[in-house]
Amino acid sequence: MRIDRTALADLARGAAFLGSGGGGDPYYGLLLAEAALERTGGFDLISPSDLADDALVAPCGWIGAPTVSVEKLPNGGETVAGLRRLEQIMGRRIDAVLPVEIGGGNGLAPFIAAAELGVPVVDCDGMGRAFPESQMVIFNVRGVSACPSVLTAACGSLAVIETDNNLTHERIARGLSVALGGIAHMVEYPLTGTQAKHQSIPGSVSAAIAIGAAIRTARTERRDPFEALATALRATGLxxxxxxxxxxxxxxxxxxxxxxxxxxxxxxxxxxxxxxxxxxxxxxxxxxxxxxxxxxxxxxxxxxxxxxxxxxxxxxxxxxxxxxxxxxxxxxxxxxxxxxxxxxxxxxxxxxxxxxxxxxxxxxxxx
Amino acid sequence: MRIDRTALADLARGAAFLGSGGGGDPYYGLLLAEAALERTGGFDLISPSDLADDALVAPCGWIGAPTVSVEKLPNGGETVAGLRRLEQIMGRRIDAVLPVEIGGGNGLAPFIAAAELGVPVVDCDGMGRAFPESQMVIFNVRGVSACPSVLTAACGSLAVIETDNNLTHERIARGLSVALGGIAHMVEYPLTGTQAKHQSIPGSVSAAIAIGAAIRTARTERRDPFEALATALRATGLxxxxxxxxxxxxxxxxxxxxxxxxxxxxxxxxxxxxxxxxxxxxxxxxxxxxxxxxxxxxxxxxxxxxxxxxxxxxxxxxxxxxxxxxxxxxxxxxxxxxxxxxxxxxxxxxxxxxxxxxxxxxxxxxx
CATH class of the missing domain: 2.40.390.10 (CV3147-like)
Structure with a gap:
């Protein structure tokens, strides 16, 4: 599926709903993703089943208090700095990216990454919504390690975390996000293609787009957007x-x-x-x-x-x-x-x- | 200079004084260093002038609240884990280690490192005493970067920091030390041999040993240990x-x-x-x-x-x-x-x- 400007705005609208109030307001993320789309012409959204089993897939998003993100904007370079470092650590190229959480601004985070790396976004995520802590992710439930993870901040600072306990990882990453000014970009839970296929919430990115499209269409056609939302949610199957x-x-x-x-x-x-x-x-x-x-x-x-x-x-x-x-x-x-x-x-x-x-x-x- | 068991105890005593109340109580550091000495037979303390100009020299020590170190003991593996990671990042072996600060328990930290790596300790440090924050170091005054630095903790977790601002580095490292349980081992300000020669406090390790020896001797000979301390301090020249x-x-x-x-x-x-x-x-x-x-x-x-x-x-x-x-x-x-x-x-x-x-x-x- 090719993501154009309309689909991107629908995604922002749908991800905001799935965020359950969290994941950060998608507004800045949408602006950044639109700028990336201008440069690249569009994004590819692929199904998990399109991944090679041994692919390297990088979940990414922002960690911190959304209240901070309102005033402290990203510099735009955090994403690529973190992903390139993960590639260096893993000794290979990243084949695809996906949102750690589909909810809120984090649903858009991987599109900036995709544009920078020239790779597709995978239609799945780790939460099917947004959660406040990084260990609250299906990858963790299924035994995947969060590490190595890479945090990057607007000041240009970078930190790599390695620990075999995913709750300890959350505590370290949270402490780092505070030290880095309250918000940081994080690449974590690096997955194989096989893991992305079987240990993620499948179809959540396209579900967010469908939800956003339903609200948009209802508004245009002057129908009740809440009814449209309910119908769209049911139709996703998720x-x-x-x-x-x-x-x-x-x-x-x-x-x-x-x-x-x-x-x-x-x-x-x-x-x-x-x-x-x-x-x-x-x-x-x-x-x-x-x-x-x-x-x-x-x-x-x-x-x-x-x-x-x-x-x-x-x-x-x-x-x-x-x-x-x-x-x-x-x-x-x-x-x-x-x-x-x-x-x-x-x-x-x-x-x-x-x-x-x-x-x-x-x-x-x-x- | 060969460091034997007596010199090690003198160092602990002298470093405690130079710590100005900080750097952590040297007691646990001394126990760990004595155990390392048992295994290896002794340590070599070399002069900065013995270093090759292009040597890789690693300052190391502990970051955190000394109050925490009283109850939360190191597991003994933090030091070598951090140093080996620095070697991996720098793509070469570490040639020598030195204390970031000679004061308190941190004056003994590099001896554990030296035993693990089989390298000498350099007779110099970054503070000539102890200071509470990591940017308060002569390396920083002289324009050396703190990064890459590596923090390791008793839980087995590891973090690498990269930033071009040494005050930002302190904030990140401090946040990490809190997240890691209040205390962590840190390898920072990696130096060349030339930098260790010209941008450190020279002779501070042997000064600490001389101070400790003076107090010990005065006690044995039933002389006033405070007079002996004052005489020894003056004799160091520092x-x-x-x-x-x-x-x-x-x-x-x-x-x-x-x-x-x-x-x-x-x-x-x-x-x-x-x-x-x-x-x-x-x-x-x-x-x-x-x-x-x-x-x-x-x-x-x-x-x-x-x-x-x-x-x-x-x-x-x-x-x-x-x-x-x-x-x-x-x-x-x-x-x-x-x-x-x-x-x-x-x-x-x-x-x-x-x-x-x-x-x-x-x-x-x-x-």
Whole structure:
């Protein structure tokens, strides 16, 4: 599949939704990817099955607090510096790149890489959404090592990490991202072609493009973008259930940048006096409670969107007074397996209740 | 010069004094170096002038809060892992090692490296004492790059840093040391033989040995160890002035581990009711005030010692009730040059008054 300017904008829109509030606002990533597209004429999106088994595939993205990314822009050279260093360490060329996480700005990160290296992007990712910590990735669930990984920052600094523990790797990389100014580009979990085929969330890049296209088309044709979104999500096969959890106005917001994360809580009051929704986040939205009752929990997707335009509002862009809808979608089935839930479920974030799917929490028919 | 078991113990004693309260307690470093000596039979200490101009010389030591090093012991493999990686990056063997700082446990660090690699230790260092931050080193004053540097930790993790700014390097390395558990081994500022000859503090390792030997001999011969220390310091040529600033009991201590440092203040009450001395520290003792009047300031050396045994008490070992003498010594002249003072003088630690030598502050005769 050839990615043109329209597909790129659709991807940004769809990835913003799949980010569940995190992964960073895709705006800057889209500008950088559009500039790369101008230079190169377009990008190739290939299926994992197109990869040679022994290919070297590099997942890439940004690590840090999205709040920082609003003010501290990339210099544009971080991506290629990190990838070239990985090539040097591995003693061979990178054959393809992919997003560590399809969610938010990170869904666009590999397109800049692809343009620089002249390689295709693979239609898969490691999360099927965005997660705040780097070990919360299907590659880790399936036993792939994060290392060697390479962090690069706008100041021109570079760091290589090697450790055999993926949680230790997250701690080191997080500490580095703080020391490097709060945000850094990271190439991690280098994969073989075989690993990319069998140990990733397949089709998530094209799913993001389809979701973004559905919202765009609905707007043009003056149809309800939220209905279009739900239909598109179901059609991907990856996100079978979707519902609007709440409709209201943001009346309270707590948000701080701590330990390399944006952490906080947003409170939304319903328009018809029909109660209050509270969404807790750590970069990504983690738990949504309606009148203190849990209605959605990680790894299911929780995204706050402008109630008129269906534009996603990432956690660093939340503001008092915004009129929003809270949308939930079921996570890809790979993320609901016990081994994945142990790393990415509510317990991994310190929440007590065990994971319950949105279908059960909201009595969705046919679930 | 061949380093035997006695010289090693003397070095530990002398390095503890030169650490100005920092560089970590040499006890664990001494145990590791003694074990290495058992295996290898001894170490060679060579003069910088013995180095080939194009030799690869690796300064090494530990970065982190000394308070952490009391409880978190090295696994013994950090040093060789970091040095071997530097060799891999540089594409050649390391010819010799030296201490980044002669002060405290870091004065012993290169001996473990020397044993592992089968190379000599060079009789020089980068500080002539210990300083809390890695850019506070004569190599930096003289324009040498800290990178590539390699950090290794007890958990087996390794990180390589590359940046062209030595202050940025310190920030990254400090962040890494925190992420790696509070302390890490670091190989940094790789030098050529020519650089080691002309851009280091020469003779500081043998000076530490001579200082330690003087204290040991005085104890054996029941002479005053403080007098022996002062005589030995003057004889080195590096530390021409020395005096006892205060004699008393520790009556207050504030100490916290913050940002990868041990930071605090110790208050000492005089025995004869002759006032109070306050010593401020950030890993190392920075400023000593007698009844609020400055009597010594960084980069001059300020060391707190047991008033009976002349054992150095590093900042992480200070305790309420200890009976101590506060000793000051003039810093090596290279550290008092304007370019060095800008990086290691009182202003670099946020103190207002410009550097004044202890000779002037204490009206030492002949100064």
């Amino acid at each position: 996100y079978p259930h979707c519902l609007t959890l709440f409709d209201g106005k943001i009346t309270d917001l707590e948000r701080e940048t701590r330990g390399g994360f944006s952490i906080g809580k947003v409170v939304i009051d319903g328009f018809g006096g029909d109660g209050q929704m509270e969404v807790l986040f750590q970069n990504e939205n983690l738990v949504a409670r309606l009148n203190s009752e849990v209605r959605a929990m990680v790894p299911d997707l929780i995204t706050i969107m402008d109630r008129e335009t269906a534009d996603t509002i990432t956690t660093e862009r939340l503001k008092y007074g915004q009129r929003v809808k809270v949308i939930a979608a079921s996570a890809p089935s790979m993320l609901r397996e016990p081994a994945a839930l142990a790393l990415m479920g509510p317990g991994a974030f310190g929440f007590d209740p065990a994971f319950t799917p949105i279908e059960t929490l909201n009595n969705i028919e046919g679930a | 530390y021409p002035h020395c005096l006892t600033l205060f004699d008393g009991k520790i009556t207050d201590l504030e100490r916290e581990t913050r940002g990868g440092f041990s930071i605090g203040k110790v208050v000492i009450d005089g025995f004869g009711g002759d006032g109070q001395m306050e010593v401020l520290f950030q890993n190392e003792n920075l400023v000593a005030r007698l009844n609020s009047e400055v009597r010594a300031m960084v980069p001059d050396l300020i060391t707190i010692m047991d008033r009976e045994t002349a054992d150095t008490i590093t900042t992480e070992r200070l305790k309420y009730g200890q009976r101590v003498k506060v000793i000051a010594a003039s810093a090596p002249s290279m550290l008092r040059e304007p370019a060095a003072l800008a990086l290691m003088g009182p202003g670099a630690f946020g103190f207002d008054p410009a550097f004044t030598p202890i000779e002037t502050l204490n009206n030492i005769e002949g100064a």
